[in-house]
Amino acid sequence: KNEVEQSPQNLTAQEGEFITINCSYSVGISALHWLQQHPGGGIVSLFMLSSGKKKHGRLIATINIQEKHSSLHITASHPRDSAVYICLLNRDDKIIFGKGTRLHILP
């Protein structure tokens, strides 16, 4: 069983829709990160979470440590949000990457 699972793997939505990307994990962690990778581009760290909820602009990230689950939400989605969103776990000094969710927002 994979230590981290992201869903969905691929998501296509219309501009303006509310987007939710999920990350479930099965190991103890010290922190969880959401990353964004644009096509052909580098990786940007969006959030680091160890508990609760964080908000930055139209992006909201939540984590439930007891349920070992995190969600990334995008409100009022826009075509420029199209990217791969990756869940990354910190476990002790180890780092575990999710497989990513490919998001495509249609104009």
Next chain:
Amino acid sequence: EAGVTQFPSHSVIEKGQTVTLRCDPISGHDNLYWYRRVMGKEIKFLLHFVKESKQDESGMPNNRFLAERTGGTYSTLKVQPAELEDSGVYFCASSQNSRTGHGYTFGSGTRLTVV
């Protein structure tokens, strides 16, 4: 503040040749990580430096890969000899705190194509 810099951004080499990738972390970040994404697969951890020491190199695929971080500053990742399956994007990241990853910053990656 300068970010994590990787060089080159792209490299195309022939099978059997040698390539050296470089990563300059953010100044003051003791932790430096190398990752790679090969075609169609998820990002995989390669290794982790704390200053000049290799903290964890469990992700290095084989002995054709050699990473160094002389003086605890920039790091190099050498692939010798390169094989076709080494093609992919190689990312570097740095952070101050390895346990929480607080302050992770990623470089833009080096796209390596082995032909």
